[in-house]
Amino acid sequence: MAAFQAPSSISSSSSTFLVHNGFSLRSSKICPPRSRTWVLKCVAAPPNSETAHKTKVSRNENMAKLQAGYLFPEIARRRSAHLLKYPDAKVISLGIGDTTEPIPDVITSAMAWRSRALSTIEGYSGYGAEQGEQKLRAAIASTYYGDLGIEEADIFVSDGAKCDISRLQMLFGSNVTMAVQDPSYPAYVDSSVIMGQTGEYYNDIKKYGNIEYMRCTPENGFFPNLSTTSKTDIIFFCSPNNPTGSTASRDQLTQLVQFARESGSIIVYDSAYAMYISDDSPRSIFEIPGAKEVAIETSSFSKYAGFTGVRLGWTVVPKELLFSNGFPVAKDFNRIVCTCFNGASNISQAGGLACLSPDGLKAMGDVINFYKENTAIIVDTFTSLGFNVYGGKNAPYVWVHFPGRSSWDVFAEILEKTHLVTTPGSGFGPGGEGFIRVSAFGHRENVLEACKRLKQLYK
């Protein structure tokens, strides 16, 4: 997905790879606690002798197709390089969509209680059901899909939406075709490449072969022109959208479901930001009549409860969704979950259950409102500076247009001059070129300070 140059010399045919820009990857100085920057250290330096033993196992050619690094580790790398250059800088990250506010006590208390209970005979539990604990599945079904005909048995609890996207790709296999919004969350395309669903990457157009990129721009209201969209087996669709922050309306989602029904496609609907919706846009694809026969929905507690590190999400695979031969998709997904996964942590699940209690729901709502206030501050800042700004209303992401400029150049300019980390839009696909995604996750004082610096830069 990544439409940027690899900063290090990594070649699929080379037996060695270089350290980044000459600075050591092993230095502990670039690894502050609780920072993602030490992902630099993630892979140890391999032997660089030509005489090293090599296995006869061929590298998976799909892996070789992947371009450069996954977007967010690449951003972390650039952040670390910046810190080396400016060791005293107060870097503020509005980059990766990582939650920053403490988890409400009603939720962590439940996890602490469950942890402690594991030391008692009565409270101990070992393997849980791979599909998730019954109470949690029931609570998710009733809380988010109460009147939509989605039942407990349709819910598969997971360790997060990204992980489930990958499991869904294993379910579909390598012989399906797929469409994505362009721009979109990189994991859709990258997991598709890994599974062998795509062709090669074409650097001139910044696209992989055999993927339908559904362009989403300000001109089309960030909703693709379905009349010119090729039919594919799978349609990944995220609303509220990451990165554009746009939300599809009821009418638009009705069009999408109709399109999928006519095309015989399966929609994988990512609703990880649905609780940020403050207008009457649908919060679930299953609000659209007929969606249960054409859609899977994946979601997460990450951005609702600050569970990015706790890891808990879910996927809805309705019993009504059938392959062309009539076989239920849920039956195969269940097999994937049982074979390739062993359920989310029981402690995280206790937290999820607390999230869905009356107090938990209120507490989650308060945190979401806090981030939405951040979003408004960021939107106001860029608007006051004369930028065209999108998103932000129903999502914690603000999508800022820098017409005619390279996203990575803007990213570098902002980092260099204000010590702020954003996310370059082109990292989400060619349709993101010329945009920057600004995340509203952050402490209030940091968001205010960031906006102050931006005002100085672009005044």
Next chain:
Amino acid sequence: MAAFQAPSSISSSSSTFLVHNGFSLRSSKICPPRSRTWVLKCVAAPPNSETAHKTKVSRNENMAKLQAGYLFPEIARRRSAHLLKYPDAKVISLGIGDTTEPIPDVITSAMAWRSRALSTIEGYSGYGAEQGEQKLRAAIASTYYGDLGIEEADIFVSDGAKCDISRLQMLFGSNVTMAVQDPSYPAYVDSSVIMGQTGEYYNDIKKYGNIEYMRCTPENGFFPNLSTTSKTDIIFFCSPNNPTGSTASRDQLTQLVQFARESGSIIVYDSAYAMYISDDSPRSIFEIPGAKEVAIETSSFSKYAGFTGVRLGWTVVPKELLFSNGFPVAKDFNRIVCTCFNGASNISQAGGLACLSPDGLKAMGDVINFYKENTAIIVDTFTSLGFNVYGGKNAPYVWVHFPGRSSWDVFAEILEKTHLVTTPGSGFGPGGEGFIRVSAFGHRENVLEACKRLKQLYK
């Protein structure tokens, strides 16, 4: 893998599937709390109308190759059916290898503390590094691989060995060949089938095409005859072995590493039971000279700390391991981990770190010793009854021979007559036919009661 008949009528070409044996899957009566039996409810009943909308997406043909259900859910299903038949029976499970003893307080305290800290500004953490927290990686490296040349950066923390096996299969892709011990843990073969590495299943020989089944029997000391083993890209090897409980000696593992070096293969070494070793057998494949250039090792806190529900494991991908083109395997595994996974739960990782403290290591050792006492009781019981019994010395599994009998028949006989759940050996591959795996995970009084019932049955 499963060499048994599907109990329900599930056809890949049918648009409906029947409920199991006529009893409702939706009854809450068969779903006691904290039981795996409710996996029966995992997939809701699909619409059985021929007029239902079907997508045009073809079912993944690899999924269609899989035989019946994954072994352990199938056992859970039979257990539930037994409970329906004998609602007052005190069923004791020595079946799935699920830990039963409370987690030592030193470990759960750390998890409770980390949970609570997430409610504070200082203690909150969001996304961690996908590869795991630095301190935990370092602690795993020093505790288990201190003098073996394995470094922190070679360690990838995960949510369990089963999950990592699947991620490793994504890494390898569909064009590799693989070998497994026969019998072996079903996830190796099933994930291989899902990834498309295998041919069809041959019901007459209970094997998939294009897999090398390395027969492990009492006659060869449960170590395969490598002189007649076909060369494959990948060799899955588990020691101490699940299900046979046997452990490969240093000499045998030296042979295995030599075989892999000569064949150009990659060994995926599963050491999830290594802490159960009480003799001088190697606890890691990396104790064998030259292994770092040919082996990956996957392991887990599940059976050490009772973390089957907490979910925490790790995989070692040494920097010295190279594909045929010299590209480091770790580099691609890192990409898989970053794209398809988002790290283990931060709370679980806090637990893992506590496990590796001096007090935690002692506490884990005590629990392991408790299970090893259970093992000795079970071994003595079957031995006294005149059975040939294997394993048990270095593993929590006892492998009991019932020559000339079907494993599922023996499983059914024991369940019917003693209300004990075991695991049929044939569920682990054709080489397991005629054996039963008895797990030593259980409360002492249950193990004693189980042995009493077995003595009555087989006296």
